[in-house]
Amino acid sequence: MSETATNLLYLVTIVAFVVALRFLSSPRTARLGNVVGAAGMLLAIAVTLAQDRVDHYAPILVAMAVGAVVGAVSARLVKMTAMPQMVALFNGVGGGAAALIALAEFHNLGPEPGRIGVEETVAILLSALIGSVSFAGSLVAFAKLQELVSGRPILYRGQQIVNGLLLAGAAALALAIVAGPQEEWLLTGVLVAALAFGVLFVLPIGGADMPVVISLLNAFTGLAAAATGFVLHNNVLIVSGALVGASGTLLTMLMGRAMNRSLTNVLFGAFGTVQSGAGAAAAAAAGDGGTVRSASADDVAIMLAYARRVVIVPGYGLAVAQAQHDVRALADLLEERGVDVRYAIHPVAGRMPGHMNVLLAEANVPYPQLYEMEQINPEFPRTDVALVIGANDVTNPAARNSPGSPIYGMPILDVDRAENVVVLKRSMNPGFAGIDNELYTHSKTTMLFGDAKESLMALIGAVKSA
Amino acid sequence: MRHPRPRRSDIVNTSLVLELTILVLAIFLGFEVISKVPTMLHTPLMSGTNAIHGIVIVGAILVAGRKDADTLTQVVGFAAVALATANVVGGFVVTDRMLEMFKKRQPPRPE
Numbered sequence: 001m002s003e004t005a006t007n008l009l010y011l012v013t014i015v016a017f018v019v020a021l022r023f024l025s026s027p028r029t030a031r032l033g034n035v036v037g038a039a040g041m042l043l044a045i046a047v048t049l050a051q052d053r054v055d056h057y058a059p060i061l062v063a064m065a066v067g068a069v070v071g072a073v074s075a076r077l078v079k080m081t082a083m084p085q086m087v088a089l090f091n092g093v094g095g096g097a098a099a100l101i102a103l104a105e106f107h108n109l110g111p112e113p114g115r116i117g118v119e120e121t122v123a124i125l126l127s128a129l130i131g132s133v134s135f136a137g138s139l140v141a142f143a144k145l146q147e148l149v150s151g152r153p154i155l156y157r158g159q160q161i162v163n164g165l166l167l168a169g170a171a172a173l174a175l176a177i178v179a180g181p182q183e184e185w186l187l188t189g190v191l192v193a194a195l196a197f198g199v200l201f202v203l204p205i206g207g208a209d210m211p212v213v214i215s216l217l218n219a220f221t222g223l224a225a226a227a228t229g230f231v232l233h234n235n236v237l238i239v240s241g242a243l244v245g246a247s248g249t250l251l252t253m254l255m256g257r258a259m260n261r262s263l264t265n266v267l268f269g270a271f272g273t274v275q276s277g278a279g280a281a282a283a284a285a286a287g288d289g290g291t292v293r294s295a296s297a298d299d300v301a302i303m304l305a306y307a308r309r310v311v312i313v314p315g316y317g318l319a320v321a322q323a324q325h326d327v328r329a330l331a332d333l334l335e336e337r338g339v340d341v342r343y344a345i346h347p348v349a350g351r352m353p354g355h356m357n358v359l360l361a362e363a364n365v366p367y368p369q370l371y372e373m374e375q376i377n378p379e380f381p382r383t384d385v386a387l388v389i390g391a392n393d394v395t396n397p398a399a400r401n402s403p404g405s406p407i408y409g410m411p412i413l414d415v416d417r418a419e420n421v422v423v424l425k426r427s428m429n430p431g432f433a434g435i436d437n438e439l440y441t442h443s444k445t446t447m448l449f450g451d452a453k454e455s456l457m458a459l460i461g462a463v464k465s466a
Numbered sequence: 467m468r469h470p471r472p473r474r475s476d477i478v479n480t481s482l483v484l485e486l487t488i489l490v491l492a493i494f495l496g497f498e499v500i501s502k503v504p505t506m507l508h509t510p511l512m513s514g515t516n517a518i519h520g521i522v523i524v525g526a527i528l529v530a531g532r533k534d535a536d537t538l539t540q541v542v543g544f545a546a547v548a549l550a551t552a553n554v555v556g557g558f559v560v561t562d563r564m565l566e567m568f569k570k571r572q573p574p575r576p577e
Contacts (some may be wrong), residue, residue, distance in 0.1 A: 017518050018499060024511055025502040031565035034514060038558040041521065045554075048524045054531035056540060063530070063544040067551025074552075075559035080567075083509060086560060090516045094553045100546035101525045108532060108539040119482050218512055221519045228525045230485060238485055239492040240521040246496025247515040251508065347505060354508030361567040372505060 001050050009047045010236040016040025017240055021247070027367075044236055080362045081319040084214060084351040088141040091217045095134025098224035099191065102128035105231055106187050116182060123230035125174040128187060129194045131224035136198025138217050144207060145351055151207030159204060160268060166197040201267065207316075208393055210351040212255045212266045219248025251353050258347035260399075260409040292428065292440055294447040297455060300422050301462030303446075304330075307384035309340040311376060313413055314356050315349045317390015317425065321452035327389065328363035330456055333463050343369050344376040344386075344413050346394035377414050386418035388439075390425070390452050396437045421445040424455045510564045517557025523550035 016036050023033025048054065078086045102124045109116045116124070143149045170193035177186045205213050226241025228234075256263055304310055312331065318324060331341045343365060349356045360370065371379070380386065388395055391413075398405040399412045415421050421444050428440065439445055448455050503511045529535070530543025 013521075017521075018495065020514065020518070021496075021499045021503070021511075024507055024514060025504065027507065027565070027568040030507060030510060031562065031569050034510075034517075034558060034561045034565055037514065037518060038562075041517070041523075041554055041558070044521060044524055045527070048527045049531075051528070051531075053533065054527060055533045056531050056535070059540070059544050060527060060530055060547055063547040064551045067548040067553075068555045070548075071552035071554065071556030072559050075556040075563070078560065080564070083513070083560075083564075086556075087509075087512050087516055090513070090520075090553050090557050090560075093549045094516070094519045094522060097522045097526055097546045097549040097553065100542050100549070101522060101529050104529045104535075104539045104542040104546065107542070108529070108535055215512070218515060218519075222515065225519045225522045225525075226489060228522055232525050232528055233481065233485070234524060234528070235485070235488055237521055237525055238489050240518050242489050242492035243496040243499075244515040244519040246493045247500045247511060250497060250500050251512065254508075345505075352509060353512060354505060354510070357506045358509045358564055358567070361564070364567075367506075370506070 001047070001052070006047055006051060007235065009043060010234070013040040013044040013047075013236050014239045016043070017243060021243065079322065080324075080358055081322050082146075083358055084210060084355060085142050085145040087352060088138045088145060088214055088217065091214070091221045092135045092138025092142065095131040095138060095217075095221040095224050097131070098221070098228050099128050099131030099135060099194075101228050102131065102231060103187065103191065106182075107184060118178060120231055121178050121182065123227050125177060125187075125190060127224055127227035127231055128191055129170060129174065130220050130227060132191050132194035133198040133201070134217050134220040134224055136195040137202040137213075137220070138198075140199050140202040141210065141213055141217060144202070145210060149203075153206045154203045159200070163197060163200050166193050166200065169193045170197065205266065207351065208348075209259075209266050211348050211353055211355075212252055212259070212261075212263070214352050215248050215251035215255055216263070216267075217248075219245050219252060222246075222248055255348055255353060258411065259407075260411060291443075292447055293445065294449055295422075297448060297458035298462045300446060300448050301459050301466050303385055303420060303422065304334060304339070304387070304459070305337055305463050305466040307334075307339055309342070309379075309383045310334060310385045310387055311342045311344050311371075311380065311383045311415075311418065313344045313346075313349075313386060313388045313391050313395060313415055314360070315346075315389065315391025315394060316351060316355075317392075317452050319350055319355065319359060319390070321390065323389070323453040323456050324359040324363040326453055326456035326460065328360075328365055330460050330463065331365070331369070333460060337463075341369060342371050342376065342379070344371055344373065344415075346373055346391070346413050349391055349394050373411060373413055380414045380417040383418040385420045385422055386415040388415055388421065388423045388425075389456070392425075392437055395439055397442075398436075398438055401438075415439065416442055416444065419444070422448060424448050424450070424452050426451060507568065510561050510568070513557055513561045513564065517554060517561060520550055520554030520557055523547065523554055526550045 020033040020037030023029040106124050144151050170190050173186050173189045222241045222244025226238050229237030334341050345356050395415045397416045399407045399410040526546035530547050
């Protein structure tokens with residue numbers, strides 16, 4: 001196939017990707033858009049395989065078959081509640097592929113000095129650097145979300161200095177490669193430093209900040225793909241990488257805004273550092289000194305069954321307990337009794353952008369019942385019961401009232417303005433951020449302790465007989 | 467305007483400038499298109515863009531398939547092909563699964 005034909009067909013792929021993203025602006029067209037995107041991808045792969053300079057078909061096809069089976073099976077089996085882990089993993093895999101391409105290209109072209117032009121060298125280094133950071137960082141994010149390692153911030157003295165040194169070291173090695181000796185051990189050094197940096201920069205970030213981190217890693221992988229495009233002089237890689245980079249950046253900004261925190265604060269602030277000690281102590285104090293009112297499922301069921309309006313506030317705890325279907329069942333039951341049921345979705349509820357929407361979509365909750373923060377906040381004073389299920393920091397009034405709190409200034413759902421607040425929670429442990437929630441000791445608040453799924457099933461039973 | 471260094475050939479610079487132009491315009495296009503995606507669909511957006519960055523598979527095939535590739539290049543290249551394929555297939559399949567759930571629900575009522 002001629003170079004021109006190849007590039008024209010790549011242009012078709014680019015158009016398909018843009019259309020796919022454009023169609024995501026409405027749930028009606030979104031699924032079709034995804035199919036268009038997949039078709040574009042298939043075309044790009046076919047066109048690439050048809051190029052004259054491509055050989056070694058058998059092992060390539062075997063590698064593709066292995067990748068396809070692994071990808072398809074894991075994508076089929078993953079639970080909707082585990083979507084953040086899945087996205088983190090795919091981010092990492094994409095970043096890793098970009099880094100490997102850079103490594104292979106460098107090895108293949110080098111190591112004769114001057115054989116690789118400055119542009120290519122810079123592109124190879126960027127691809128290797130960003131790809132490795134994204135790969136290692138995503139794997140750590142995955143491990144944290146999967147709870148293979150603690151979701152709490154992991155800290156040690158001089159962390160930022162070590163991170164800074166690693167990054168500076170990687171940059172110095174990269175500069176050395178650009179300046180002169182295109183030695184492979186230098187690139188290996190860059191890769192090792194970047195991998196270590198990726199691990200160490202995600203490790204201290206707490207679970208509640210995961211939506212920001214995942215978005216950022218998404219942007220990184222996109223940029224790594226774009227850098228690979230500069231290595232291979234391939235427009236489809238450049239444009240696709242740029243689209244993903246823009247998407248990830250935009251989501252990172254949105255998430256940061258929803259938490260009222262800058263990116264630097266998320267990355268270097270180590271949320272909960274100061275608090276993890278103080279927060280635990282405060283929680284203990286609340287345990288014995290505070291006025292925590294807990295009630296039985298029967299009491300709460302009566303409150304819900306005779307309410308006029310109930311607003312359900314889902315959070316990460318709902319995902320952990322996989323209780324989305326039970327929430328829906330309870331809401332249906334209440335609606336049959338004439339209760340007005342709504343859902344309040346905070347932008348950073350859960351562990352990734354839009355996490356709660358996916359869960360509620362799986363449970364088939366009708367759209368008109370879903371309300372975003374700005375829409376629902378004025379409604380809380382007219383709400384009889386706010387039912388908080390596994391959400392913590394996004395309902396903490398400290399964000400409004402206590403300037404000393406690390407979450408002060410973060411926009412929250414004003415559940416404390418409802419007539420009554422019922423909190424479904426496993427225990428009095430503070431959330432991932434390690435901040436005590438004064439909502440739990442509020443005079444309006446009733447706690448219903450236990451696993452969210454079991455509590456909801458008890459509530460369903462009790463509402464039926466109420 | 468930056469002057470090209472004398473030792474660089476103009477052709478290389480022109481193609482680099484073209485590629486940078488494409489990159490910058492694509493970033494702006496990305497911001498435009500993605501700012502229209504509703505909050506509700508942010509998770510599918512993320513997994514969809516995830517699938518799209520699987521386009522590195524093109525690069526992986528080009529590198530692994532080089533006729534002059536030595537063993538190390540090939541092994542690294544095949545690993546990249548496998549990772550990128552998992553990325554592409556998994557990304558599109560999981561996005562489709564999610565969007566199917568969104569689609570079967572009733573459309574939002576007009577505001």
